[in-house]
Amino acid sequence: MRNIMLKRLIKLFVFAFVALSFFAVTKVQANAGELKMHTIYVGHGDCILLESKGHYMLVDSGESSAKDTILNYLEKHVVGDTIDYVVATHADKDHIGSFPAIFKHYEIKNIVYAEPMKPYYNPDTGKESHYGKFMDAINDEEGLVYANPYEGQTWTFGDASVKVIYDGRQGTTYNESSIVTKVTCGNKTILMTGDLPTTMEEKLMAKKYDLKADILKVGHHGAAASTCADFLDYVKPAYAVIPNGYTEEGTYFPRDSVLQRLALRFIKTYLATEGDIVMNIKNGVISTTHKENTKFQCISRGQIVVIGDKFYASNTIGKKVTPKIHVYANGELIPAKHYKITYKDATHTGVATIKVTGTKEKYVGTLNTTFNLLPRLSKLLKWSRSKNKKKFKLQWSAQNYASGYTIWYSSDKNMVKDSHKITIKGGKNNTKTLKGLKKKKKKYYIKIQAFTNGIGKGKWTTKKCIK
Secondary structure: OHHHHHHHHHHHHHHHHHHHHHHHHHHHHHHOOEEEEEEOOOOOOOOEEEEEOOEEEEEOOOOHHHHHHHHHHHHHHOOOOEEEEEEEOOOOHHHHOOHHHHHHHOEEEEEEEOOOOOOOOOOOOOOOOHHHHHHHHHHHOOOOOEEOOOOOOEEEEOOEEEEEEEOOOOOOOOHHHOOEEEEEEOOEEEEEOOOOOHHHHHHHHHOOOOOOOOEEEOHHHHOOOOOOHHHHHHHOOOEEEEOOOEOOOOOEOOOHHHHHHHHHOOOEEEEHHHOOEEEEEEOOEEEOOOOOOOOOEEOOOOEEEEOOOOOEOOOOOOOOOOOOEEEEEOOEEOOHHHEEEEEEOOOOOEEEEEEEEEOOOOEEOEEEEEEEEEOOOOOEEEEEEOOOOOEEEEEEOOOOOOOEEEEEEEOOOOOOOOEEEEEEEOOOOOEEEEEOOOOOOOOEEEEEEEEEOOOEEOOOOOOEEEO
16 A cells, blocks of 8 residues: 555656646747847948848848948858848838848848839839839849738748738838838747838727737837837837937937837837947847937836925915925936926825926926825814803814814813813814813813824914913
8 A cells, every 4th residue: 555655656746847847848948049139220221130040131221321331240240141031121212222232242032022002103113213223133133032021921030930010011101111020039029110100000009910029129210200109008118229310301310209208118228329239139038238228217116205294284275285305216316407396185184196297308207196284273263161160162263174173171281180182073163162161270271183084183273271
């Protein structure tokens, strides 16, 4: 019998060990893989190199003027002379301009490109145009495999897999026709959106497209009309990269409004203008040595410190009580010029709210805290003692937000001997006749205090003498 039990225990142990090993291996496999995302600074334009286990995918190529910058970067980082996939997200010159030069230097195995839609062929699609040169370069290189994408299309390179989320066919402009791809390595994902504007972002969200990702290549270089707040909430990225620079008109990207949207959501943001960005994905962990852009910081996870211990409602009806505060974000004290303060329910006893709003010069977002506002100082309005000296009548200022009042009276000036306290419920009640006084006591001393349940007590009135 003992041997049978021992065998069962051994079998149970072996089964548990195998099960745990299986789950551990499964978890490692889910996170396994290596991928590097190189965001190359090419001035105004996009150029992103994805690298995994000696295989490469190049997404966009900036303008033709950036060709030397790109070729030098590729020479430094690409092993060999082969690029597995090229993706031209759309037909704008700042996305396809340097491809002809790249095609001459590297063997390209596959090209996926978005063809511009009518009536947007002219003049950009003429023989001398950037799009014409792009198509000529494809046709001139023998053996190039090229095609327009279709939604749901997938391919792999190294440890990474790519899926075409949106193929551009619903667009009516170059930007709306931007190909959207999602690159997956292990359990981490990168979403690349070309110059996709908010008009198309909204359509894709409405149709429940699978856009959630860990890293977002911000659309249209950070233009205000892309990467809307709803889109960021839908994608939920932890990181954002922005290839950006000056346009021909001298307008600088990214726009502050976009950086503010990213900061409000605590999305770590990196700009290529501050140097080429390399994002590393390895075994389910994302890392980079690139410096995070902190032009704007969100205060929503900060702290408001209220200066003072106790606060009482003002005796001037309707006057706000506005205690001084200090605001901290990321452990640093924020200068008062960087935020505005709003006080709510700070005119009467209860819980008052302090709302701090960043002025958007450097800090964005809002932060709230509360403080208890104790009842205001009540005021004895009338007091009198009856002729027989056995009772006296009181009247005091009422407080609608008070829960009631405490009346403290004593024949002892020090309020120690012959001391009595009674409670009056209701803030609107403001009269009381006290009975059972001792006739021989020539003087009584009295004071009143308002209280609010759950908040606390007000100050005692000045002691009055009733004869």
